[in-house]
Amino acid sequence: MIKIILFLFLYIPPLPPSNIKANDYPNDAGGKIEIKWELSPSDSIIDNYIIFRQEEIEGKWSLPETLEILPRGTNYFLDSNCKNKVKYRYFIRAIKGEIWSDSEFSNVAVAHAEWFHKKRTSVLILLIIILAFLLYFVRRAKKEELFIRKITGLDAIDEAVGRSTELGRPLLFILGLGTIAEIPTIAGLSILKRVSKKAGEYEVDIIVPCYDPVVFVAAQETVKEGFIEAGRPDLYKEGNVFFLSYDQFGYAAGCDGIMVRERPGAIFLQGYFYAESLILAETGNSIGAIQISGTTAVTQLPFFIAATDYTLIGEEMYAASAYLTRDPLSLATIKGEDYVKALLIIIVIAGLILETIAFLTKNSLFHFLKNFFEVI
Amino acid sequence: MKKGVPLFITFISGFILIVALFIPHEPFGSLQERFNDWYIIVSGFTLILGIDSLLAYHYRKIKRKEKEAPYSFALLLTFIITLLWGIYSGIKHGNPFAPTSTFLRYFYTYVFVPLQATMFSLLAFFIASAAYRAFRARGLNATLLLISAGIVMLGRVPKGEDFSPYFIAVTFILIAIVCILEALPRISIYERVLFFGLAIISLILIFPIGIFLKTKLPLLSDWIMNVPQLGAKRGLFIGISLGAIAMALRIILGIERTYLK
Amino acid sequence: MKEFFEKISKIDRRIIYLLVFISITIPLLIKKGFEFEALPEVKNAYEFIEKLPTGSRVLISIDYDAASMPELQPLLEVMLVHLFKKDLKVIMMGHWPLGLPLGQIALEKIAKEMKKEYGRDYVFLGYRPGIAAVMLNMGKEIRMVFDVDYKGTPIDSLPLMKNVHNYNDIALLIGFEAGAVGDYWVQFAQARYGQKIILTSTAVVAPDLYPYFQAKQIEGLIGGLRGAADYENLLKRRGFAYSGMTAQTIIHVIILIFIIIGNIGFIALRRIK
Numbered sequence: 001m002i003k004i005i006l007f008l009f010l011y012i013p014p015l016p017p018s019n020i021k022a023n024d025y026p027n028d029a030g031g032k033i034e035i036k037w038e039l040s041p042s043d044s045i046i047d048n049y050i051i052f053r054q055e056e057i058e059g060k061w062s063l064p065e066t067l068e069i070l071p072r073g074t075n076y077f078l079d080s081n082c083k084n085k086v087k088y089r090y091f092i093r094a095i096k097g098e099i100w101s102d103s104e105f106s107n108v109a110v111a112h113a114e115w116f117h118k119k120r121t122s123v124l125i126l127l128i129i130i131l132a133f134l135l136y137f138v139r140r141a142k143k144e145e146l147f148i149r150k151i152t153g154l155d156a157i158d159e160a161v162g163r164s165t166e167l168g169r170p171l172l173f174i175l176g177l178g179t180i181a182e183i184p185t186i187a188g189l190s191i192l193k194r195v196s197k198k199a200g201e202y203e204v205d206i207i208v209p210c211y212d213p214v215v216f217v218a219a220q221e222t223v224k225e226g227f228i229e230a231g232r233p234d235l236y237k238e239g240n241v242f243f244l245s246y247d248q249f250g251y252a253a254g255c256d257g258i259m260v261r262e263r264p265g266a267i268f269l270q271g272y273f274y275a276e277s278l279i280l281a282e283t284g285n286s287i288g289a290i291q292i293s294g295t296t297a298v299t300q301l302p303f304f305i306a307a308t309d310y311t312l313i314g315e316e317m318y319a320a321s322a323y324l325t326r327d328p329l330s331l332a333t334i335k336g337e338d339y340v341k342a343l344l345i346i347i348v349i350a351g352l353i354l355e356t357i358a359f360l361t362k363n364s365l366f367h368f369l370k371n372f373f374e375v376i
Numbered sequence: 377m378k379k380g381v382p383l384f385i386t387f388i389s390g391f392i393l394i395v396a397l398f399i400p401h402e403p404f405g406s407l408q409e410r411f412n413d414w415y416i417i418v419s420g421f422t423l424i425l426g427i428d429s430l431l432a433y434h435y436r437k438i439k440r441k442e443k444e445a446p447y448s449f450a451l452l453l454t455f456i457i458t459l460l461w462g463i464y465s466g467i468k469h470g471n472p473f474a475p476t477s478t479f480l481r482y483f484y485t486y487v488f489v490p491l492q493a494t495m496f497s498l499l500a501f502f503i504a505s506a507a508y509r510a511f512r513a514r515g516l517n518a519t520l521l522l523i524s525a526g527i528v529m530l531g532r533v534p535k536g537e538d539f540s541p542y543f544i545a546v547t548f549i550l551i552a553i554v555c556i557l558e559a560l561p562r563i564s565i566y567e568r569v570l571f572f573g574l575a576i577i578s579l580i581l582i583f584p585i586g587i588f589l590k591t592k593l594p595l596l597s598d599w600i601m602n603v604p605q606l607g608a609k610r611g612l613f614i615g616i617s618l619g620a621i622a623m624a625l626r627i628i629l630g631i632e633r634t635y636l637k
Numbered sequence: 638m639k640e641f642f643e644k645i646s647k648i649d650r651r652i653i654y655l656l657v658f659i660s661i662t663i664p665l666l667i668k669k670g671f672e673f674e675a676l677p678e679v680k681n682a683y684e685f686i687e688k689l690p691t692g693s694r695v696l697i698s699i700d701y702d703a704a705s706m707p708e709l710q711p712l713l714e715v716m717l718v719h720l721f722k723k724d725l726k727v728i729m730m731g732h733w734p735l736g737l738p739l740g741q742i743a744l745e746k747i748a749k750e751m752k753k754e755y756g757r758d759y760v761f762l763g764y765r766p767g768i769a770a771v772m773l774n775m776g777k778e779i780r781m782v783f784d785v786d787y788k789g790t791p792i793d794s795l796p797l798m799k800n801v802h803n804y805n806d807i808a809l810l811i812g813f814e815a816g817a818v819g820d821y822w823v824q825f826a827q828a829r830y831g832q833k834i835i836l837t838s839t840a841v842v843a844p845d846l847y848p849y850f851q852a853k854q855i856e857g858l859i860g861g862l863r864g865a866a867d868y869e870n871l872l873k874r875r876g877f878a879y880s881g882m883t884a885q886t887i888i889h890v891i892i893l894i895f896i897i898i899g900n901i902g903f904i905a906l907r908r909i910k
Contacts, residue, residue, distance in 0.1 A: 029401055029402050029405035029406065069800075080777060080803065113400060113402060114401060115400075117398050117399070117400050181415060183623050183624060183627075186623065186627065186634060187623060192634075212422075212426070213419075213423055213424075214419060214422045216426055216429060217425060222634060242429050243433075246423065248702075249492050249495035249496060261444070275499065275704065275705075275839070275841055276495075278506060279502060282505060285506075285509075296620075298609055298845065299844065301612075303503075303506065306510035307502075307509075307510065314616040315619030315622075318616075318620065318623045319619065321626075321632060322626075327631070329626075329629075330626060330631055330632070333622040336622065340618055341615065344614060409774070412767060412769055413770055420766075471787065474788075484738055489703040489706060489739070490703075492704040492706075493703055493704060493706055495704060500888070501653075501657050503892075504653050504654070504657045504888075504891075505653050505654070507892050507895070508892070508899050512899060513903070514903075522896070522900070525896075526893055529892065529893060530893065533863070533889050534885075535671050535673065536886055536889060543893060546897060554904065601844065601847065602851065606844075606847060609845075609848075610848065
């Protein structure tokens with residue numbers, strides 16, 4: 001009896017997987033077909049699945065090509081090496097030792113590139129809404145002055161520069177560790193322009209050590225422009241804006257050294273920061289300088305709030321250039337952004353209510369809002 | 377013309393990349409990666425600009441015999457030694473960081489790593505002084521910050537909950553003392569009763585809150601980190617992202633031009 | 638009285654630094670620790686690795702440098718021990734060029750200890766610039782980014798890399814994060830290619846990565862020295878991270894004491910005014 005069972009176990013082939021479905025992989029640039037199947041009823045005893053592919057060449061199917069050996073329990077495979085507009089079909093072999101069995105062929109599938117990423121429809125709709133708000137507020141900005149609430153950190157810039165002038169100490173402006181491609185750095189540069197202009201008006205030096213070489217070039221020009229706008233191009237010192245170090249802690253050590261030696265009256269920390277933020281802020285505090293910080297690095301905000309006098313939190317930094325220049329077009333983008341945020345709050349509350357109802361009623365129809373916003 | 381061409385390039389690049397986000401079909405689908413590759417190549421060359429600025433700055437200091445000229449000399453000397461040593465190891469071993477290279481074994485392991493680790497470890501001291509200075513009960517918001525900081529600091533370390541009853545005892549005794557000091561100069565009976573009552577309640581609450589925190593502090597700390605902290609952070613992320621979109625639109629449309637010469 | 642309260646509300650920072658130094662150094666020298674329960678996110682990570690079939694390939698990304706070494710290097714070593722104990726195959730690469738030698742040092746050390754063979758049990762691919770470009774290209778074909786290993790050996794000649802083409806062939810990716818690269822891994826490898834990821838990070842970066850763990854986009858999160866100590870405990874291989882826990886507890890208590898003293902002075906001065 002045992003020998004019969006052993007014979008059956010060893011020499012009867014396993015049952016093949018079934019219902020092989022091949023489809024073009026959606027929302028891609030082509031070249032991919034995804035294959036799904038139902039597991040073999042003998043899945044628990046088989047060793048592997050092997051997936052085979054045949055390509056249609058001039059009306060005939062090619063010899064089966066081995067694509068991949070998959071472990072048991074697998075019921076999905078993505079074939080990423082297909083040619084577009086070429087017909088393929090697949091079958092799967094269930095193997096146990098030296099014996100195997102093949103499934104039926106899948107349907108014929110053709111990979112093709114999509115012209116629109118359907119999963120990003122929600123992003124497109126939001127983008128259109130943002131642009132619509134923007135256009136509306138640009139039109140309003142031409143007729144009336146748009147209101148933006150007070151941002152204490154930006155109002156304190158004049159006070160900080162004035163204090164440095166009274167003390168006869170220079171200003172120190174630190175742009176953080178971002179590159180020119182990062183938006184916080186560009187926001188930092190727009191604040192630097194304003195501070196440089198004030199420095200020119202008050203006849204005080206400004207020192208700008210830079211982490212990134214490209215930012216250094218941009219900072220040089222920004223500071224020069226600031227002094228020119230203040231009508232004091234003679235006060236601009238080229239050696240005051242320099243590249244310091246491309247290493248995080250080398251940069252922090254260098255900035256700390258500048259703080260302790262030069263003893264600036266005011267320190268501006270505006271940009272994207274990482275772990276060195278507290279080192280810079282605490283050293284600045286220890287020399288008694290007034291510090292105005294601003295960053296979008298959420299992990300560093302607590303350190304800045306604890307150690308500096310004024311902090312621009314996240315988007316307040318982005319609003320700086322609009323706030324300081326009062327340019328109508330820039331203010332319009334801020335207003336548009338705020339209204340979109342209000343819309344998002346409404347969507348979040350609606351989503352919260354719908355998901356709660358879905359949970360209580362166990363009805364998946366209420367997931368429609370969540371599904372709509374699921375983006376790849 | 378001087379600003380017109382860069383602004384036009386900015387607009388076209390920004391517009392194409394936004395459109396490419398929605399079109400997987402080539403050539404749009406791989407545009408983002410291609411632009412990234414170009415940026416990496418260009419930014420590699422800009423490092424030369426930065427090094428030139430650094431060396432020129434310190435050379436000027438040495439030439440003018442300024443007060444800190446010896447440090448500038450040390451920097452230039454270190455720069456040259458690192459560069460030459462790295463090149464030598466690279467040529468000899470194929471890679472300055474090869475396991476057998478002296479650059480890795482001596483310079484990196486015994487100079488670079490300890491220097492970096494030392495700078496990072498300064499944070500331990502600075503966070504202590506920053507916390508001491510910043511966590512003061514100035515108002516309601518500051519007090520809430522202080523309480524949640526205390527809960528998270530004790531809840532995230534092993535055996536922190538064992539210390540919590542002592543902190544609770546000290547805190548509530550101090551509250552009781554403040555309430556008594558508030559009560560004493562008061563003339564109104566009702567106000568006196570109120571403040572004395574608050575003092576008594578503070579003293580009574582020491583025991584139950586102490587027991588509660590001793591058993592539940594890690595859970596409370598996790599809740600603070602996973603619920604209000606995370607909620608606020610997500611709100612900040614949404615705000616920052618929208619701000620970044622507004623800023624990016626200003627750059628693409630040429631309203632924001634600070635990055636240009 | 639007023640002077641006393643003024644003094645305690647403005648304690649010289651040098652006294653604070655001295656006490657911090659003493660309270661960290663003494664526990665580390667005494668090397669005494671205490672028992673504690675592992676955090677759920679660390680347990681998840683540990684159990685995920687425990688359940689991986691023998692021979693599965695694990696990709697490790699070194700995205701930290703010497704500054705974060707005290708927090709992440711002990712964890713890297715203990716995780717390598719775990720992976721090699723389970724006969725998993727390790728492929729190491731990274732996005733921080735100055736941190737990669739640290740990964741290499743740990744890999745060579747543990748591989749030697751566990752008697753593993755290069756090319757068969759572990760491979761070190763090195764660094765390629767690009768972060769996002771690297772991650773996206775690895776999803777298509779690893780050889781588009783790494784056609785040779787760090788020594789210049791073609792990876793096709795390494796037995797471990799023979800059938801490894803993209804994320805489909807990698808059972809798990811473990812990122813050691815000191816910056817923002819973890820977000821990129823989730824955005825590109827997990828969201829686009831469904832790669833299973835465990836992230837380990839410094840304590841400062843860990844709160845940023847919690848949303849991913851909550852949203853089940855990553856299988857586990859091991860944050861800071863506490864996470865490393867938890868992992869050492871689970872693996873029953875107590876090392877530097879475990880002994881660092883006592884120092885961490887004591888320093889947190891000391892800071893809280895200072896905060897209370899400062900508040901006593903602050904409130905007293907406010908009342909006097």
